[in-house]
Amino acid sequence: MSAVRRFIGSPEGVIGALLLLVLAAIALLAPLLFPGDPLRIAGRPLLVPFADPAFPLGTDRLGRNVLAGLVHGARASLLVGIAAALVAVAIGAIIGTLAGFAGGLVDEALMRVVDAFQIVPGFLLALAFVSVAQPTLPVVIFAIALGAWTGPARLARAEVLSIRERDYVASARIIGMHPLEIALREVLPNAIPPVLALSAVIVAGAVLTEAALSFLGLGDPNIVTWGSMIAEGRSVLRSAPYLSIVPGLALVATVIGVYLFGEGLATMLARRDRA
Amino acid sequence: MNRALRLVGRRAISSIPVLLIVVVGTFFLLESASGDAVDAYLVSIGGGDAALVAQLRQSYGLDQSALSRLWLYLGSLLRFDLGWSVGFNRPIAGLILERLPNTLYLMGSATALSFVFGTLLGIVAGAKPGSLRDRVLSIGSLALYAVPSFWLGLVLSITFAVQLRWFPTSGIETIASGKEGLDRALDIARHLVLPVSALALIYLALFLRLMRAGMAEIWRLDFVRAARAKGLAPSRIVLRHVARNALLPVVTMLGLQAASMLGGSVVIESVFAIPGFGRLAQEAVGLRDAPLLMGIIVVSALLVICVNIVIDLIYVLLDPRVGASEVSS
Amino acid sequence: MTALLHLTELSVTYPRQAEPALDAVSLDIAPGEKLAIIGESGSGKSTLALALAGLLPRGARLSGNITWPSLGRSARAGADFGMVFQDPGASLNPVLRIGEQVAEAAQRHLGLDWEKAGILALELLGRVRIPDPELAMRAYPHQFSGGQRQRIAIAAAIAARPRLLIADEATSALDVLVQAEIVALFRDLCAADGMALILITHDIALAASLADRIAVMHQARLVELAPALQLVETPQADYTRHLLGTHIDLTDTPRIGRTVP
Numbered sequence A: 001m002s003a004v005r006r007f008i009g010s011p012e013g014v015i016g017a018l019l020l021l022v023l024a025a026i027a028l029l030a031p032l033l034f035p036g037d038p039l040r041i042a043g044r045p046l047l048v049p050f051a052d053p054a055f056p057l058g059t060d061r062l063g064r065n066v067l068a069g070l071v072h073g074a075r076a077s078l079l080v081g082i083a084a085a086l087v088a089v090a091i092g093a094i095i096g097t098l099a100g101f102a103g104g105l106v107d108e109a110l111m112r113v114v115d116a117f118q119i120v121p122g123f124l125l126a127l128a129f130v131s132v133a134q135p136t137l138p139v140v141i142f143a144i145a146l147g148a149w150t151g152p153a154r155l156a157r158a159e160v161l162s163i164r165e166r167d168y169v170a171s172a173r174i175i176g177m178h179p180l181e182i183a184l185r186e187v188l189p190n191a192i193p194p195v196l197a198l199s200a201v202i203v204a205g206a207v208l209t210e211a212a213l214s215f216l217g218l219g220d221p222n223i224v225t226w227g228s229m230i231a232e233g234r235s236v237l238r239s240a241p242y243l244s245i246v247p248g249l250a251l252v253a254t255v256i257g258v259y260l261f262g263e264g265l266a267t268m269l270a271r272r273d274r275a
Numbered sequence B: 001m002n003r004a005l006r007l008v009g010r011r012a013i014s015s016i017p018v019l020l021i022v023v024v025g026t027f028f029l030l031e032s033a034s035g036d037a038v039d040a041y042l043v044s045i046g047g048g049d050a051a052l053v054a055q056l057r058q059s060y061g062l063d064q065s066a067l068s069r070l071w072l073y074l075g076s077l078l079r080f081d082l083g084w085s086v087g088f089n090r091p092i093a094g095l096i097l098e099r100l101p102n103t104l105y106l107m108g109s110a111t112a113l114s115f116v117f118g119t120l121l122g123i124v125a126g127a128k129p130g131s132l133r134d135r136v137l138s139i140g141s142l143a144l145y146a147v148p149s150f151w152l153g154l155v156l157s158i159t160f161a162v163q164l165r166w167f168p169t170s171g172i173e174t175i176a177s178g179k180e181g182l183d184r185a186l187d188i189a190r191h192l193v194l195p196v197s198a199l200a201l202i203y204l205a206l207f208l209r210l211m212r213a214g215m216a217e218i219w220r221l222d223f224v225r226a227a228r229a230k231g232l233a234p235s236r237i238v239l240r241h242v243a244r245n246a247l248l249p250v251v252t253m254l255g256l257q258a259a260s261m262l263g264g265s266v267v268i269e270s271v272f273a274i275p276g277f278g279r280l281a282q283e284a285v286g287l288r289d290a291p292l293l294m295g296i297i298v299v300s301a302l303l304v305i306c307v308n309i310v311i312d313l314i315y316v317l318l319d320p321r322v323g324a325s326e327v328s329s
Numbered sequence C: 001m002t003a004l005l006h007l008t009e010l011s012v013t014y015p016r017q018a019e020p021a022l023d024a025v026s027l028d029i030a031p032g033e034k035l036a037i038i039g040e041s042g043s044g045k046s047t048l049a050l051a052l053a054g055l056l057p058r059g060a061r062l063s064g065n066i067t068w069p070s071l072g073r074s075a076r077a078g079a080d081f082g083m084v085f086q087d088p089g090a091s092l093n094p095v096l097r098i099g100e101q102v103a104e105a106a107q108r109h110l111g112l113d114w115e116k117a118g119i120l121a122l123e124l125l126g127r128v129r130i131p132d133p134e135l136a137m138r139a140y141p142h143q144f145s146g147g148q149r150q151r152i153a154i155a156a157a158i159a160a161r162p163r164l165l166i167a168d169e170a171t172s173a174l175d176v177l178v179q180a181e182i183v184a185l186f187r188d189l190c191a192a193d194g195m196a197l198i199l200i201t202h203d204i205a206l207a208a209s210l211a212d213r214i215a216v217m218h219q220a221r222l223v224e225l226a227p228a229l230q231l232v233e234t235p236q237a238d239y240t241r242h243l244l245g246t247h248i249d250l251t252d253t254p255r256i257g258r259t260v261p
């Protein structure tokens, strides 16, 4: 309860949470708001925004409803962002905890792998991965997670190393708990809060990476995403720039929401630490 | 100086196993692709008979086992030979070397500009935590950092290239302009203004945020209180005591961001049609040219390692506590 | 004789706190006087020091008066008073050379250029008995021991020749031998320069051996203020007696033990 109060105490966090709630509602209600395939041709091509009440944001080059695309695009962005962050944090937390707990050669080897993932540009890695597998949503999610798990891994490892030395782990050892059991029951739960704060940053990064991938035509071609809408608008950039501008604004709003929410989380954690 | 040299040596040596992991990992990742460059090539020339396929596979060494090819690849890497690009029908090393400078101009200027202006604005914000200008800069930088670079590139392009016609929309230089020397450099600079701005603005936001967050931490430390108790000029406390210390993690971040900036250049180069390294990666994907993609990844990893060694050297100059035995990581 | 420093009814309340951390404290300090402030943890000693120095955190409410009769104006930090803090490791900037950190107050307040301020810093490092001051000028804080860092911090605090040095538990983090050296240093510096000293400490024996007068703080209030010997031998306030009592229990110092019934 007091955690909630601490969160509400930071205006950034509340604004971010509200933004995300609205976006999530839009994403969830998309099939109700705009039933049918948002990629289908719905009207005259290149209708300007606010001209036809049936198409408040106009239509694109092929006559697809821009607002429908925007609303359905929220699904892809949020889904990919959250799923990629979950995968990245899960991989990172497991590997980091393992490295921190095992120590020695295992630690050394795992950390070199972390280093390797850190010196390869995550976006290039995602590019390579998507080109090898097929560009479906799960592949895109995993490709993005591949470039994002090193942060949580380092954090989890550092956290484990610091917690490891504390008393209760020593006493758990004396009771005769298996090291892995200690890792799962005592250490991991303590390492989770700071990792959570980091995950907001990862969600934001994943939303942006997904947009960039689909902008380059490497996303799932069967679903509408904001990145693909921006790319789609490029061919008529001179005559209808809003086709690229509007989905970009949606992206910016989403990422701002995630960052603000993350700031709220961080403030909450900081207050908890000080208390 | 000795300390620095030893540091470079040690960093270079410790990078070898990491690079090896990158090479082997990428090799097997690309190996798992269905269809190789020969397939892609055959599709592009409209098919061919079995004899041609076998001959092509043999000439690119694709008929051997994966392990022996990996071994051969590692051997040729030692000779700085990255293999042959099927898609471009050229040696990969030459191709990359030709494209790399454009990307380095782009990244180098974007990094320098964003670092300088980002830290300066960060100092402006962090000099007075909680003040109006701090809040404005914090919120502004948060919003800016949320902007996708490629979209910012498009918006800048619509505004300054399409509407205002101040800058060219695409390319790295005017084609067949016959310009030489300084004229040519100026021409390239004009082409780079918009892509560099798109990248730099976003990283500026990052460095600004890092710097002000770092300063907010430092303000609480004892030595700052001691400096205030000495009655020093506010500017001296802000710059020499607070900002000077807050700079250290920002410099570390500069190294950590090198990989991400290189990745970001892929999309920016695509937006502005700059024939750079990142564009090459996109082309390699389109051509299903696995060896080329492999070469690009290996070279970018090398580049990131080099950047990080340089950053470490700078860090040693900035932080007297980092001895020869302990290096920030 | 005009007092160096005059406090009347000084109260401080920290933000979001109901109770004041310093409650109507009045006292005088004469030029060259050595005043010790003792009291248990949380009694407001540091708050008093920070209030004097104008270093209270933003939002803290201050009432009452601080005047400097012998100056005839308000005091300037660094120039009229210097401060030394508890943690010698943390009170020096880790990335600046010692020479700069000792010289900067002199450069600021004495109107010296950096070169002259550097010469002064070199002399100061010698006075606080840092071995090889020439070398120390170019070194960084992490290259010194805790006691040496505290000497450097003292040199930096007195660089602009302040009339008052405020030492907030400046010896608590150090081991006993080093503590004794720092105390000796305080005594020498005060004697040589006629500088006044406010020594905040938990250690009654230390207070009694160094200070001219001792102030006892308890729950944000000043409960007793008397010449050192008098306070130790005939304490007036119950709390002071209690404090002396616990002190005997802990260390069983015979000189003090004899005077307590």
Ligand SMILES: Nc1ncnc2c1ncn2[C@@H]1O[C@H](COP(=O)(O)OP(=O)(O)OP(=O)(O)O)[C@@H](O)[C@H]1O
Pocket: C014, C015, C017, C021, C039, C040, C041, C042, C043, C044, C045, C046, C047, C048, C057
């Ligand atoms: N920044 C602050 N905000 C709120 N309360 C504070 C702050 N600093 C100190 N206090 C409170 O004010 C009271 C007096 O603190 P102060 O630091 O002056 O005590 P002290 O006598 O120096 O103790 P110690 O011997 O532990 O240093 C304490 O109850 C403390 O919790």
Ligand SMILES: [Mg+2]
Pocket: C045, C046, C047, C168
């Ligand atoms: Mg105190």
